[in-house]
Amino acid sequence: MRQVKRVVVAAACAALGIVLPMAFHALPGAGNVWLPMHIPVMICGLVAGPVAGAATGVLAPVLSSLLTGMPAAPILPSMTCELVAYGLVSGLLARFVRTGRLAADLYVSLVGAMIVGRLVGGALQALIFSQGAYSLAAWVSGYFVTGAPGIVLQLVVVVPIVAALERAGLVDARYPGKE
Amino acid sequence: MRSFGGYVWADSPLHRAPAAAKLAGLVAGAVLVLAVRGPITLAVVLVAIAALGTVSRVGWRCLIAPLWGMRWFLLVIVALNALLFSSEEPLFSLGPLHLTVPGIERGLWIAARTCLVVVLGAMLTATTTPQQVVDGVRDLLRPLARLGVPTETVALAVGVTAQFVPTLLRESQQLMRAQELRCGGFAARGIMRRAVSYVRLLVPVFVCAVRRADELSRAMEARGYRVDGQRGTTRERGRS
Numbered sequence: 011m012r013q014v015k016r017v018v019v020a021a022a023c024a025a026l027g028i029v030l031p032m033a034f035h036a037l038p039g040a041g042n043v044w045l046p047m048h049i050p051v052m053i054c055g056l057v058a059g060p061v062a063g064a065a066t067g068v069l070a071p072v073l074s075s076l077l078t079g080m081p082a083a084p085i086l087p088s089m090t091c092e093l094v095a096y097g098l099v100s101g102l103l104a105r106f107v108r109t110g111r112l113a114a115d116l117y118v119s120l121v122g123a124m125i126v127g128r129l130v131g132g133a134l135q136a137l138i139f140s141q142g143a144y145s146l147a148a149w150v151s152g153y154f155v156t157g158a159p160g161i162v163l164q165l166v167v168v169v170p171i172v173a174a175l176e177r178a179g180l181v182d183a184r185y186p187g188k189e
Numbered sequence: 190m191r192s193f194g195g196y197v198w199a200d201s202p203l204h205r206a207p208a209a210a211k212l213a214g215l216v217a218g219a220v221l222v223l224a225v226r227g228p229i230t231l232a233v234v235l236v237a238i239a240a241l242g243t244v245s246r247v248g249w250r251c252l253i254a255p256l257w258g259m260r261w262f263l264l265v266i267v268a269l270n271a272l273l274f275s276s277e278e279p280l281f282s283l284g285p286l287h288l289t290v291p292g293i294e295r296g297l298w299i300a301a302r303t304c305l306v307v308v309l310g311a312m313l314t315a316t317t318t319p320q321q322v323v324d325g326v327r328d329l330l331r332p333l334a335r336l337g338v339p340t341e342t343v344a345l346a347v348g349v350t351a352q353f354v355p356t357l358l359r360e361s362q363q364l365m366r367a368q369e370l371r372c373g374g375f376a377a378r379g380i381m382r383r384a385v386s387y388v389r390l391l392v393p394v395f396v397c398a399v400r401r402a403d404e405l406s407r408a409m410e411a412r413g414y415r416v417d418g419q420r421g422t423t424r425e426r427g428r429s
Contacts, residue, residue, distance in 0.1 A: 013416040015406035021346045022402035025353030026395065029361060032258060033390075053395065069350055076215055077310040077354070078255060080262065082303055084223070167388060171395045180399045 011058055011182050019181075020062040020069070023054035027070025031080060045160030047071065047081075049168060051093045052123055055100030056116060056172050057181040063097025088139045092131035099123040112176070112184055116169045124164065128153045196318050197247040203316040204245070208325025215313050222305045231301070238308060247315040252308050259307065263300045270296030314351070323348030342416050349405070353398070360397050364390055 011019070030046040047070055055063025071090045075081055081089050100123035107118045132149040154161070175181045203211070218238075225231050242252050256263075273285075274292030281288040317325070327344035334340045368390060 012406065012410070014410050014414060015403060017342055017346055017416055018349055018402040018406040018409070019399060021349035022353050022357075022398045024346070024350040025357050026398055028350070028354050029357045030391075030394075032358070033361060049391070050395075057399075065346060069346060073347070073350055075306075076219065077314060077351075078259075078307055080259070080303070082266075082299065163388060167391050171392050174392050174396055175399055178396055178400070180396065180403050 016058045016062050019058045020054055020065045023050040023058075023062075023066045024069035024073065026050040027066065028074040028077065031074065032078060042156050043159050044163055045157050047074070047089075047093065048096055048127075048160065049164060049171075051097045052100045052120060052164065052168055053171055053175075055097040055102075055123065056104045056119060056168070057175060058101070059105065060098045060101030063101040064094045065097070067093035067095070067097035088131060088134055091134050092127050095130040096123050096127040099126040110185070112173060113169055115184060116172055117165075120164065120168050124161065197251055197315040199246040199316075201246040201316065202244055203241065203312070206316075207328075208317050208321040209328040210325075211313055211317055212322070212325045212329060215309055218309045219306050222302050222309070225302065234305065238305060238312075241312060242308070245312055245316050247312070251315055252311045255307050255311055256304055259303070263303065266303070267293070267296035267300050270299065319348050319352035322351045339416075345416075349402075353401070356401065357394070357398055361390065361394050364393050364397070 027047045027050045030049065034044050034046040051063060051067045051070060054066040068090055071081055071086055071093055075086050100119050103119035103122045104115065107115050107122075109115055109118070128149075132144075132153060135149070136144045172181075176183050222234060225234055242249060245252075271288055271292040273287075274295050275289045276282075276287040277289065277291075279287035279289050323344045326347045327340055330338065330340040330343055
């Protein structure tokens with residue numbers, strides 16, 4: 011992908027990281043449950059690489075917090091670190107994982123990013139942001155139970171979206187000439 | 190879907206103020222709002238924001254419109270704090286849920302602070318064009334360029350993001366209306382049915398956003414823009 015396009019795609023994904031939560035907040039409690047900001051960050055990592063993914067992981071929550079008040083400032087640092095991990099890891103895995111099948115590559119990268127991001131988020135909560143007041147139960151509850159619909163949503167929509175972008179010729183094909 | 194304040198044409202001191210100062214002011218304002226502890230400081234902050242809103246001449250409807258879209262979010266924040274914050278001297282208990290006065294107070298404080306930050310953000314976007322935001326970010330980040338930080342690229346990304354938000358909101362709303370006409374769903378009762386309607390929207394929204402990004406990047410490259418900044422900046426090209 012061209013460098014200018016990489017930057018603009020990261021910005022477009024960051025904008026979606028602001029717009030999608032605004033849409034989902036029409037549903038009660040949707041932010042923590044459906045995790046709408048995670049989706050564009052991971053997609054950016056998958057299609058534009060780790061640096062663009064990480065940049066989206068910073069831009070989306072920071073600009074969203076400044077422009078819309080969400081996420082609230084007290085949770086902004088931990089959420090930003092977690093999103094950076096999602097974007098960075100999804101981009102790195104997408105770069106190095108080559109199974110020969112698009113869907114398999116994307117699912118490995120996506121699931122890897124989801125696991126690493128949650129581990130990073132939990133570790134940062136335990137060591138820095140909620141030092142001494144964070145437990146394994148709180149981590150499981152916060153990252154897996156409350157956000158279970160969001161996890162399912164990511165598994166259902168991220169790969170088809172990336173495949174649709176490839177089919178539309180809007181991002182580089184992983185396996186050119188292979189349908 | 191929540192409306193998002195775009196630029197509002199007007200001639201006011203806030204419109205004429207440098208974008209860098211407004212961005213720094215927004216960050217400082219957000220920090221100040223978070224630091225608010227008592228009713229007197231809250232009143233001072235409220236008066237200051239009201240004065241800024243009046244000076245901006247963009248109209249209060251524009252500044253508080255985003256809050257309506259956040260009503261459920263705010264309600265949930267207040268409810269969660271009211272029921273889960275404390276278990277001492279509950280007004281009402283049901284299993285692990287305890288409705289307490291400190292919980293209600295804490296929830297209302299958080300909701301009030303969030304509302305104030307949202308109004309400040311709406312004030313920035315209503316009085317600052319996306320290009321001015323790019324210039325402001327670049328000006329603020331300029332000292333970091335000496336450390337090797339790609340400030341031009343960061344400014345470009347921030348500016349394009351700010352520019353894309355109202356555009357993508359508009360396009361999402363058009364897609365929602367089109368889907369509503371075809372098969373309904375967004376106005377359907379029931380959280381799950383409405384959620385499924387939003388999910389159906391995701392693929393076209395992403396394709397639309399990346400298509401716009403592709404077109405914009407091609408247009409920028411055609412005008413000689415390079416990310417390394419060697420061929421000129423968006424500000425220089427905008428003035429040429």
